[in-house]
Amino acid sequence: MKRNNDYSVIYSDDDIVVFNKRSGLLIAADRYDPDAPRLDVVAEKEFGKLFAVHRIDKDTSGLVIYAKNAEAHKSLSKQFEERSVEKTYHCLVNGHPTWDNLKVSLPLQPDGDDRHRTVVNKRFGKPSKTDFENLGNCGPFSWIIAHPHTGRTHQIRAHLQTTGFPIVCDPLYSGNQHPVLLSDFKRKYNGDTLNERPLLNRLALHAYSISINHPKTNERMSFNAPYPRDMEAVRKQLAKLFKVNPIKDSDSNNEED
Known part of the structure; x- marks a missing residue:
């Protein structure tokens, strides 16, 4: 798998390319930050000219698919519009939800306030649906798997905020910007807490898997994106201490960045 500092290539052929991108990288032009x-x-x-068919947030890491030609772009765009694409995200949230599974169907309005956040708006919002699965408590955190059925801007982040369990280190939807430190959840931590380096200090949201029909062959294809180094470090520590793991260690192949 080819790597650089911004992305790794999960899959590529004459029609599509699938990337695992780093956090902090836009998918396409942004009017607020050109x-x-x-x-x-x-x-x-x-790869030459690429055609965007969907978006994930700049601060989210993980899977992004681009089309390489107009025909592939038309086919993939139709799949996203018809909601035949299956998407799975992994995220770490602050706190401990009491539910195991939760369906959130709240209409969302992107750019709904002066901070350009997505807000719940029953009058002007668009129908939005996300299914959440709570994998269990990990000290002050919980691992959540999210399955969005619609593709609104910041949908997972906004829906989780309404449940009272925002994503760790979310600069827009969480009032808690405290980074993930090993000393916060490891008993008998023996390191220097004054100079401790965070395990993770960015939005703890990763686009982990996606399934599409190939635009030319119509074959159903599924792709997984290994965690980047920071989320992988958190995952390993929490799995070791709390026995809650969003992915199997045998399936893990952390990115080098």
Whole structure:
């Protein structure tokens, strides 16, 4: 698997390319931050012109699919519009939900306040649905698996905020910007807490898997994106201490960044 600092290539053929992107990288042009680093601009140096068919948040890491030609772009865009694409996200939240499974169907309005956040708006919001699965408590945190059925901006983040369990280190939807420190949940921590380096200090949301029909062959294809180094470090520590693990260790192949 080819890697650089911005992305790794999960799959590529004449019609599509699937990337595992780093957090902090835009998928396409953003009117609020036109000079921010963009995955399509960086990757086109290697792959030529790319056509965006869906988006994930700049601060989210994980899977992104681009089309390589107009025909593939039309087919993939239709699949996203018809909601035949299956998407799975992994996230770490602050607190301990009491539910095991939760379905959230609340209409969302992107850019709904002065901070450009997505807000629940029953009058102007668009129908939005996310299914959540709570894997269990990990000290001050819980691992959540999210299955969005619609593709609104910040959908998972906004829906989780309404449950009272925002994603760790979310700069927009969580009032708690405390990074993930090993000393916060490991008993008898013997390190220097004054100079401790965070295990993770960015949005703890990862686009882990996606399933589509290939635009040319119509074959159903599924892709998984290994965790980036920071989330993988958190996962390993929490799995060791609390026996809660969103992925099997045998399936883990952490990214080098």
